[in-house]
Amino acid sequence: MTGPFDQHVTFLYAEDPAPSWRFYEDVLGLPLAQDQGSCRIYAVAAGGRAFLGVCRARGPRVTDNPRVQGGAVVTFVHSDVEGWHDRLRDKGVEIAAPPRFSDTYRVTSFFFKDPAGYTLEIQRFERPDWPAPGT
Template sequence: MPRPQQTPELAITFLYYKDLAAAQRFYEDILGLTLAIDQGWAKIMAICPGAHIGLVDETRGMNRWQAEKCVQVCLRVPDVEAWYAYAQEIALPGLSKLFVNEALGIRAFVFADPEGYQIEIQTPLRPGA
């Protein structure tokens, strides 16, 4: 049987939390994301057209919370310096220095969300990077 010739309508990366309400507040209040789909114990937050993050109550989801995170959420923005100044002002946990990665062609910084997932904010150094 051939693969269906359909393009996905949206993408969701699910992250698992012990305190779902605190995670939702962080993604709404700190990162400015909006709730796109409310499934009760899963809150699907819109990042940009087609891209979403699903915040899941780990007691109800398909996976469980893990102390060691192996997922990074990366948000590409037009002005990383403005985001970095904001991150410094509100003292985000685990805030790195602003750095340049020439190999990837980005200027970026990272910090941690309320339960330890790493968030990267980046801007390309050149078109197509």
């Protein structure tokens, strides 16, 4: 059968994953779905459909630029972008700029990095053609 998949997991890798594990658990508050020893998998969306795995890397990062081939930006979609900005700032997360609206993509978002250097984004779609959560 083809079509949408049942679940999704994105894996990130860190030479020392412990600071990243603390970040995703304590700062972002993601619930731990599974601890595999050298890899922890977190639930990132209601309904058990989307997960983020943070694992011990087998080598150092090649680049910090997420917008080159092989790079990544992990985006969390939430209706309260401004609230997340304030929460993360209050927890000491370095954020380059406050939430901004993009005319090009019709989203409001801001960017920050996790302890392993991955670029993360919290975003709200400001367009009626984006599927609502749970659809």
